[in-house]
Amino acid sequence: MDFQHFNVKIFxxxxxxxxLQRFIEVFHSWVAEQSMDEMMIDxxxxxxxxxGPGVLMVGLEAxxxxxxxxxxxxxxxxxxxPLEGNNQDRLRQAYQAAASACTRLEAEFAELKFSRRELxxxxxxxxxxxxxxEARDQLRTEIDTFVRDQLGQADCExxxxxxxxxxxxxxxxxxxxxxxxxxxxxxxx
Amino acid sequence: MKASNAVWKERLRGQxxxxxxxxxxxxxxxxxxxxxxxxxxKVFAETRLRRGVYGQRYDNGQRHDGTQSRDLPFADKVTxxxxxxxxxxxxQRIKIPYGGLNPEQLELLAELAEEYxxxxxxxxxxxxxxxxxxxxxxxxxxxxxxxxxxxxxxxACGNSVRNVTGCPYMGVCPDEPFDATPYANALxxxxxxxPDAQNFGRKFKPSVSGCEQHACGLAQMHDLGLxxxxxxxxxxxxxxFKVVVGGGLGAVPRQAKVFDEFMPPxxxxxxxxxxxxxxxxxxxxxMRSRARLKFLIEKMGMEEFKTAVxxxxxxxxxxxxxxxxxxDIENHEEQPLKPPGELPPLNGNARLNQWIxxxxxxxxxxxxxxATIALPLGDLTADQLRALADIARQFTRGTVRTTVEQNFxxxxxxxxxxxxxxxxxxxxxxxxxxxxxxxxxxxCPGTDTCKLGISSSRGLAAELRQRLAAKGVELDQALQDxxxxxxxxxxxxxxHHAADIGFYGVSRTVQGFxxxxxxxxxxxxxxxxxxxxxLPIVAIPSKRIPRxxxxxxxxxxxxxxxxxxxxxxxxxxxxxxxxxxxDDLTKDAPAHEDEPDFYADWGDPRQYSIGDIGKGECAGEVxxxxxxxxxxxxxxxxxxxxxxxxxxxxxxAKDAYRAMIKSAKALVQLQYDDVTEEDPDEVIDEFKERYYxxxxxxxxxxxxxxxxYLFAAHEKAGQNYDAESAHHLIEESLLFIEAVHSCYNRIRxxxxxxAGAS
Numbered sequence: 001m002d003f004q005h006f007n008v009k010i011f012x013x014x015x016x017x018x019x020l021q022r023f024i025e026v027f028h029s030w031v032a033e034q035s036m037d038e039m040m041i042d043x044x045x046x047x048x049x050x051x052g053p054g055v056l057m058v059g060l061e062a063x064x065x066x067x068x069x070x071x072x073x074x075x076x077x078x079x080x081x082p083l084e085g086n087n088q089d090r091l092r093q094a095y096q097a098a099a100s101a102c103t104r105l106e107a108e109f110a111e112l113k114f115s116r117r118e119l120x121x122x123x124x125x126x127x128x129x130x131x132x133x134e135a136r137d138q139l140r141t142e143i144d145t146f147v148r149d150q151l152g153q154a155d156c157e158x159x160x161x162x163x164x165x166x167x168x169x170x171x172x173x174x175x176x177x178x179x180x181x182x183x184x185x186x187x188x189x
Numbered sequence: 190m191k192a193s194n195a196v197w198k199e200r201l202r203g204q205x206x207x208x209x210x211x212x213x214x215x216x217x218x219x220x221x222x223x224x225x226x227x228x229x230x231k232v233f234a235e236t237r238l239r240r241g242v243y244g245q246r247y248d249n250g251q252r253h254d255g256t257q258s259r260d261l262p263f264a265d266k267v268t269x270x271x272x273x274x275x276x277x278x279x280x281q282r283i284k285i286p287y288g289g290l291n292p293e294q295l296e297l298l299a300e301l302a303e304e305y306x307x308x309x310x311x312x313x314x315x316x317x318x319x320x321x322x323x324x325x326x327x328x329x330x331x332x333x334x335x336x337x338x339x340x341x342x343x344x345a346c347g348n349s350v351r352n353v354t355g356c357p358y359m360g361v362c363p364d365e366p367f368d369a370t371p372y373a374n375a376l377x378x379x380x381x382x383x384p385d386a387q388n389f390g391r392k393f394k395p396s397v398s399g400c401e402q403h404a405c406g407l408a409q410m411h412d413l414g415l416x417x418x419x420x421x422x423x424x425x426x427x428x429x430f431k432v433v434v435g436g437g438l439g440a441v442p443r444q445a446k447v448f449d450e451f452m453p454p455x456x457x458x459x460x461x462x463x464x465x466x467x468x469x470x471x472x473x474x475x476m477r478s479r480a481r482l483k484f485l486i487e488k489m490g491m492e493e494f495k496t497a498v499x500x501x502x503x504x505x506x507x508x509x510x511x512x513x514x515x516x517d518i519e520n521h522e523e524q525p526l527k528p529p530g531e532l533p534p535l536n537g538n539a540r541l542n543q544w545i546x547x548x549x550x551x552x553x554x555x556x557x558x559x560a561t562i563a564l565p566l567g568d569l570t571a572d573q574l575r576a577l578a579d580i581a582r583q584f585t586r587g588t589v590r591t592t593v594e595q596n597f598x599x600x601x602x603x604x605x606x607x608x609x610x611x612x613x614x615x616x617x618x619x620x621x622x623x624x625x626x627x628x629x630x631x632x633c634p635g636t637d638t639c640k641l642g643i644s645s646s647r648g649l650a651a652e653l654r655q656r657l658a659a660k661g662v663e664l665d666q667a668l669q670d671x672x673x674x675x676x677x678x679x680x681x682x683x684x685h686h687a688a689d690i691g692f693y694g695v696s697r698t699v700q701g702f703x704x705x706x707x708x709x710x711x712x713x714x715x716x717x718x719x720x721x722x723x724l725p726i727v728a729i730p731s732k733r734i735p736r737x738x739x740x741x742x743x744x745x746x747x748x749x750x751x752x753x754x755x756x757x758x759x760x761x762x763x764x765x766x767x768x769x770x771x772d773d774l775t776k777d778a779p780a781h782e783d784e785p786d787f788y789a790d791w792g793d794p795r796q797y798s799i800g801d802i803g804k805g806e807c808a809g810e811v812x813x814x815x816x817x818x819x820x821x822x823x824x825x826x827x828x829x830x831x832x833x834x835x836x837x838x839x840x841x842a843k844d845a846y847r848a849m850i851k852s853a854k855a856l857v858q859l860q861y862d863d864v865t866e867e868d869p870d871e872v873i874d875e876f877k878e879r880y881y882x883x884x885x886x887x888x889x890x891x892x893x894x895x896x897x898y899l900f901a902a903h904e905k906a907g908q909n910y911d912a913e914s915a916h917h918l919i920e921e922s923l924l925f926i927e928a929v930h931s932c933y934n935r936i937r938x939x940x941x942x943x944a945g946a947s
Contacts, residue, residue, distance in 0.1 A: 004193070021794075024792065028793075032255070032259070034262065039262055039263070041247060041261060044307055044321070045648070051570065052570045069572070070572070125192065125304060127197055128196065165575055
């Protein structure tokens with residue numbers, strides 16, 4: 001199964017204490033500088049929507065958001081344009097883009113930290129990746145491989161939402177992360 | 190952009206209604222041809238608009254970042270229309286006839302919001318659903334998926350018959366004579382793609398209301414409005430409709446006029462067809478600003494228009510669809526899922542009690558209620574759409590509708606189920622109280638996504654909501670009943686004309702910087718299907734609007750008589766006194782260095798701009814003279830309103846015209862000092878030569894239409910005006926003054942010398 005349009009959401013560690021208005025300001029500067037790998041176009045403000053997309057930086061090939069879906073804050077990368085390569089290449093690209101944005105935001109706000117233990121991975125395309133048992137098995141394999149080969153962790157728990165109406169995806173919790181690794185750079189080498 | 194677009198085409202092959210499938214295939218081909226530059230860009234633009242594929246802000250590839258306008262680095266491809274980059278994301282409007290949706294459709298909309306948009310579905314003031322940031326190459330797949338659940342985007346935009354809106358309480362409202370739903374449905378099906386409705390110069394908006402007294406269908410602001418009525422003839426009760434035509438909001442709002450006090454159902458479709466033919470044949474085609482049906486009716490006069498329509502009707506060849514739908518119509522009725530019930534004890538849950546008070550309405554069927562799901566700014570997430578689908582299945586037979594107040598209603602809820610329903614909605618974040626009241630502020634997209642937006646209507650609405658919600662139940666009931674509606678510009682997509690308190694975005698120059706403002710609109714009436722329209726009384730800086738709202742509502746509470754409703758209060762007190770209450774808000778702007786936030790819009794940290802910020806090259810004296818003159822013009826047109834309130838239409842018209850001349854003179858004086866308003870002919874000649882003929886005055890979107898208001902007023906100077914025509918002249922005068930401000934801002938931005946200054 002060929003997965004395209006990977007989404008990676010890296011959760012905020014603990015409570016989000018940064019006012020969302022400040023993310024709007026940072027995102028505006030990123031659009032002005034065109035400093036992402038993708039072309040960025042504008043900011044969408046959904047702070048008024050409960051458990052919604054929060055603050056969204058809209059791009060042509062991808063969106064970045066401080067997402068509050070399911071009432072958990074995190075930096076979400078939504079890959080919109082298809083990519084060449086295999087599933088691991090595409091998952092790595094989405095993770096790297098999210099991790100890079102997280103790193104920049106951590107540098108911007110001292111009080112902000114993103115989790116090194118927990119993230120969400122999903123595939124934003126129901127035609128290519130229906131939320132079936134077979135697809136969940138395959139995504140589980142891709143996640144295991146990614147966690148082992150890219151994040152250097154031996155084990156993880158992937159909690160899937162089996163509602164077939166939902167996008168194929170899982171909340172991934174890395175097991176037994178050593179204390180030292182909790183301060184590791186998010187971006188992969 | 191989506192990798193799966195071809196998969197959907199293959200997967201849904203043979204599963205769609207053949208006509209829809211063919212239309213979408215054709216549109217896909219048209220996209221392909223345009224992408225290869227083998228189709229004309231203007232033709233393609235109208236083609237995509239008629240499929241609901243709309244432009245969005247920044248799609249011209251320019252974006253102001255607060256200090257300068259920058260190019261967005263879109264790839265160099267063909268355009269989707271004039272000045273519209275191919276890859277720029279756009280908006281997809283999805284027609285929802287009379288707002289009716291079922292759970293399967295809600296679930297599909299959730300999928301589309303996630304996969305093609307930003308995870309949000311937006312309910313519009315005409316009961317459509319809009320998805321933003323869509324790539325044009327994804328639209329055929331999106332349309333196929335919609336077609337698979339019985340939804341079309343055909344004629345959602347463009348010069349076509351738009352969504353047939355309808356009162357969301359049709360069929361369950363205690364005040365209606367009968368359920369008009371099947372008639373709205375018949376009108377929708379009949380007009381969709383009808384060959385006689387393809388040659389309009391502008392859009393055509395129909396609406397169906399179940400009754401006259403409420404606002405839910407807004408018949409009075411539509412090109413074609415049907416209001417359900419019954420009459421007794423020979424001892425038999427007959428169903429029918431009052432038919433009104435020529436209503437509309439936009440820059441020049443008009444109340445619809447009565448075409449027929451009682452039209453039998455069998456005549457509705459052929460008469461609608463005849464109206465479409467007359468509109469297509471005689472409606473304006475070249476000048477878009479005069480191309481709506483309201484202008485044709487004004488030009489022809491109602492009697493002549495009606496005669497032409499009825500003559501056309503008589504010539505039409507018989508069509509079985511005119512009457513087929515009527516045969517079984519009286520048997521039409523939605524069915525409940527649960528038996529009727531009584532409201533169980535509520536155990537002192539204050540929030541639930543408040544929600545019941547503001548969000549539930551009794552149905553005419555005993556034991557059932559309609560629950561309104563109030564959506565902040567009309568937005569909801571994909572998860573909320575799925576939750577709503579589940580809830581609709583759990584408590585009803587899937588009977589959901591959108592409303593013109595950007596909400597959903599859930600019909601046929603057994604009263605017994607109310608606490609459980611509330612709990613389910615609450616778990617999904619859908620239990621906001623305050624439906625249809627002061628908290629339930631309506632706003633168009635404004636500068637968030639609309640190309641025409643001047644000020645941030647959604648930003649202001651979010652701010653006001655937050656402040657009002659903090660006051661919550663402490664708000665006096667008289668205030669809770671108010672309707673606040675906000676548009677990002679004068680085009681009135683937020684329906685500000687029909688609000689108790691309306692706002693629309695304008696721009697002003699303060700201390701050399703542009704500052705977002707909102708005009709405060711008073712005198713509108715939401716009830717009786719938007720029975721009257723308000724007028725702007727003063728422009729106030731955007732950041733002071735919350736204070737303005739406080740001042741107006743405090744004044745209302747202080748001065749109202751007994752149970753006096755707000756529109757009556759405004760009529761009794763008069764706009765001059767209310768404006769005086771707001772006067773301080775127009776003065777003493779803080780210096781930019783002291784309070785830069787004053788010079789930015791709500792929720793947007795960028796220095797406010799509606800284009801490139803000017804570099805202040807104008808001579809200070811010239812600016813001072815200009816500001817002096819335009820401020821005087823605004824005062825004069827306000828005085829015109831006061832004269833109109835006092836019943837002096839003639840003086841109102843004179844002042845409205847004088848204000849236009851004065852503001853035109855202000856522009857002329859930027860180039861030629863010696864012009865005097867004592868000689869209006871000279872002002873007109875100079876304005877025409879310097880600003881009209883050179884197209885300097887032409888609005889980037891509306892073209893020369895505001896100048897035409899001036900010329901028309903000048904031609905009619907000295908003629909008699911009645912109250913209605915004076916009201917229209919005041920509106921045109923206000924718009925002309927706004928256009929003068931816009932022109933001045935453009936000139937400042939470009940530098941006076943480029944505007945041909947001598």
